[in-house]
Amino acid sequence: MNTFKAPKGTYDLLPPDSATFLAVREAIAAPLRNSGYGYIETPGFENIELFARGVGESTDIVTKEMYAFETKGGDRLALRPEGTASVLRAALEANLHKTGNLPVKLWYSGSYYRYERPQKGRYRHFSQVGAEAIGAEDPALDAELIILADQAYRSLGLRNFRILLNSLGDKECRPVYRAALQEFLRGLDLDEDTRRRIDINPLRVLDDKRAEVQKQLDGAPLLSDYLCDACRAYHKEVRELLSAAGVVFEDDVKLVRGLDYYTRTTFEFVHDGLGSQSAVGGGGRYDGLSEMIGGPALPSVGWALGVDRTVLALEAEGVELDIPASTSVYAVALGDEAKQRLFALVTELRKAGVATDMAYGGKSMKAGMKNANRSGARFAVIAGERDLAEGVVQLKDMESGGQEAVAMDAVVTLLKDKLV
DSSP states (O other): OOOOOOOTTOOOOOTTHHHHHHHHHHHHHHHHHTTTOEEOOOOSEEEHHHHHHHTOTTSHIIIIIOOEEEOTTSOEEEEOSOSHHHHHHHHHHTTHHHHSSSSEEEEEEEEEEOOOOOBTTBOSEEEEEEEEEESOOOHHHHHHHHHHHHHHHHHTTOOSEEEEEEEOOOTTTHHHHHHHHHHHHTTSOOOHHHHHHHHHOTHHHHTOOOHHHHTTOTTOOOGGGTOOHHHHHHHHHHHHHHHHTTOOOEEOTTOOOSOTTOEEEEEEEEEGGGTTOOEEEEEEEOTTHHHHTTOOOOOEEEEEEEHHHHHHHHHHHTOOOOOOOSOSEEEEEOSHHHHHHHHHHHHHHHHTTOOEEEOOSSOOHHHHHHHHHHHTOSEEEEEOHHHHHHTEEEEEETTTOOEEEEEGGGHHHHHHHHTO
16 A cells, blocks of 8 residues: 655654754744744735735746645635735734834744745745834844844854845835836846746846846846935945944845845845755845735835754754753653553653653563663653562663662652752
8 A cells, every 4th residue: 555655845844853943943033032023823825816916926936836726615825935925914904003012023933835846955845934023114123133033043053154135225216226127138138938027027037046047137237326315324224233233244236035025125144055045044124015915004124034944054064953852751660550650650740840751562671761761861760569569769860870769759859859
């Protein structure tokens, strides 16, 4: 009989590797929780129009990569390919922008889906942690988010990542640049699909990864030369705030990012140890997205960092996270009566906050101790008929190998003290 396998381009997270993914998520979330960001969770699918309007109809995400479907009731939905549009939709629907101080600061974690050609570091199902600051236009907010991401990566021990930074201008200066770029691009030898992009969103052509396109882009007008005074001053302040915080970044005048909604500040975190899929995360300011999806004017900024990409970056640098064993105490019972007594002790230890497991299935002493070793437990509690008759258990230190008899009613207190 054929066994089922995970769909192509997806992966399963299994112990012990899953502990690393959890640690990465926690490390990214920790500075956010410490900076006023509250947790938000949105559905895994949304109305397809949310992404068509928000992410952009000219993007590869919408035109080629979305998992779109129609429900039995006739609704046209899509699995979420990114997080920002969903989070902004949820915030608008709940009127969060009316109920408290702006910006509304939110963070999230979850799976996202894009139909892409599977390769190392690029899957059809991937995990991200993201953050959005909704409803305020302030260079300090852009800088804050970049600093928090930098802080998260450094707390994990990553060192060989780079921050690329650019400004995409605003509704005042970008149209002038857009016209100049369109004029330049129309003189190039481009395929029909790329030519269509020139009319819809010419900046996306700059983001084309194909060598035959990139080599023609030499001499293309640069957005940095077209920024209005307000955008130039805004970008200058973001850069100054980052530098004052000791965050090293690189100006990248060609950085566009793959989503249509970005304005002004845009940034990307890249790691050169990951080959062609070097981006581990990124984001930027999206001052017009709220209006695009039917909301009021709410200038906002955010980012998303890839959990799987970050794990690959850790591997590339040879960084091993210090992840404590999930089990502190492991119980091994010899005989039915000992099993009953130790099961009660295990329950008591768990109630006392001690991470405890035990050997199941009537294993022998040898097999039970093998399990104890594999669990990574610091101590093993062993009991047989003779121990029960004496009212004790054997407490074995799994590091030193030392073993002592301890009164049954003293085990919980003793272990709590030893494990502090």
